Amino acid sequence: MMRAGVIAFLSLFVASAAFANYDKLSDPALEARAVALQKELRCLVCQGESLDESNAPLAADLRRLIRARIAAGDSDDRVKAFLVSRYGDVILMKPPLMPATWLLWFGPLGLVLIGGGAAWLVISRARKRALRENS
């Protein structure tokens, strides 16, 4: 499945050979979109880096692929959707919001609320004690 995907997407480059040795689009607006997009996407073989930063050959291929799709008139979302369908959510630097990531996305807020509630309890108790000591 994975291999079939890789072959399918590699075959795209035969068509976009114009970008193969120089990976910049001539229209600055489109190029800016491509650069912005590759910062939101993860290099799959080097984990910590985005496509923008990686020197890996796969990342270079994906950079070319993004430009090919943008030049062909795809919207940013369509390019992302295409890459997600090929590689899964792991390619997105920003994890999508879905039931399996609710804990991830809402956890921090929950932590602050729980912490705030606990602090409120501690402070009100300390205040009661202070009142008792003063009376």
Place this chain on the structure above:
Amino acid sequence: MTGEIGQLALALALALSLVMAAAGLAGARANAGVSREIASGAASGFFVFVVLAFGALTYASVTSDFSILNVAQNSHTAKPLIYKITGVWGDHEGSMLLWMLVLAFYSAIMVFTKRGGARLTSAALGVQGLLAAAFLLFILFTSNPFLRLDPPPFEGAGLNPLLQDPGLAMHPPMLYTGYVGLSAAFAYAAAALITSENGAEWARAARPFMLMAWIALTLGITLGSWWAYYDLGWGGFWFWDPVENAALMPWLVATALLHSALATERTGAFRSWTLLLAITGFSLSLIGTFLVRSGVLSSVHSFASDPERGVYILAMLILAIGGALALFAWRGPKLEEGASFEPVSKESALLLNNVFLTAAAATVLLGTLYPIFYNAFTGMRLSVGPPYFAITFAPIFIALLVLVPFGPRLSWRKADLKAALRMLAPAFGVAAVACIAVLAMASPHSLAAAGAFALAGWVIAASAIDLRARGNLRNLPISAYASALAHAGLGVTLIGIAATTTWRSEALEVLKPGQSMQVAQYTLYLDGVETVQGPNYVADRALVRVTANGRTIATIAPEKRIYPTEGEAISDTAIRTTGFSDLYVALGEEDGNAWKLRAYVNPLAPFIWFGGAIMALGGLASLWSRLGIRATRRAETAVAFE
């Protein structure tokens, strides 16, 4: 011979650490003077043998003794001397030995200072002994640096070129001083629970260790971030990489601990919480070590990972954290023993500080571990990258920074909020001016950057006000500078982060010699590319002439180095800094007779690391005042009056 000496030293250190653990814990009983003497003696011996083992490995590395597997795998005769020394901790085995060395240093300091009295020290040494024994077993059985290689090869395999760098050479010792410093705080917390002396005394005894840990973590993270900036070649300074998160989490908790322990020392408030934080801080250090060393998370710079070692560290983690928490549940202070204070007071401010800092640390933990659990439960993979932390972590930290100026200006037990606000009014003015100035002058316009500058102005100005309010600047004790510097440093770092991320200019071009490119106000001419021979690498060095307004202002030389032994290429960036702005140029791949050049102008980027250094200075000021003789005497008088 060197290998055998090292091996023997490690075995003896293990034996002595077990003695230290048994005698130290036995010395926790009342009137167990003999046990305490034995524990101190064992700790001193343990220190000597760990130093000897570390010395043996260093000697083997410096003399390129390739009959030792570890040296053969990670060194090379052509490697410069400095990297033969620092390369000792460049690999897994050596870095674990460094971990042990730092632990031994802290144990020696405990023996030497006997802070908190003989009984508390003895119990703390016992806990340190247990930790040392666990780590030594780990080293001897899964990560022995002294294994032999027969026959020895003529040449070693070399060290990852990324690590052959002065910044990174100092990074691990700093981080480990921080991680393991938290083990001392942990040991004192556990000792307090064991001896039931869980009042303020242990917090006072452990404070210098907490401070040392915090200073070292601050510097370690700052160095690491600086290294990533200039060495990785794409101008970023923080990637929310699991390895970075592993250092950030203990830092956040150590910061919370320093603040909470302050209240515990002064008024006895938050006694349980401070104990828990000390346990949590070290637990996160262990989790960090586990994450980095086990290979659970593959990341950019997890250069030595192995799942079997991971299982051992995981077991150790569960025993240490579980044991400490069980001890806490059994012996921890009762809830009714809480302190009394008004809602508007320094205690409340410190409590809110702790809420935000621990929530921030927990958020980083959540984001770091989520992909692992997600994969375990769904079988699919997920990335939690910088955008996630920008949305979740940043707001929590911003809320914290808004409140930072209040803490130092509120008094214990009962404070006057109106007076504090009146005093901080000028800081509010500075914030407003900073906000308007950024909106009016900087382009592109950015509300977020204006907000960040306002916040930084608020924090820095409030620090200045706080210093002024403490008295005549000429006669201020050093301790008065501690919180002001630490807080101001946060503001300085924030300025650097906001400016760099908002106003960075970047350009990527493929140039032939003679061609030029434009980045911000600079024009860069590629004058030529030459080949240079380094001690253990060959480099392509680009000569880049920098001009602004038609005048040549500098020639800089970014390199692309090939390390033939290691078979790796890294880029050595050229950075021209004014202290306020960096021009950053990295040389990329060759393409025909043309070269890829990546250039950035990062305004105010150096502030990111200046801020870290200022924070560390604040920590040093506090540590200095704690270790000063006068301060000790004053504290003793204070204790006598209690």
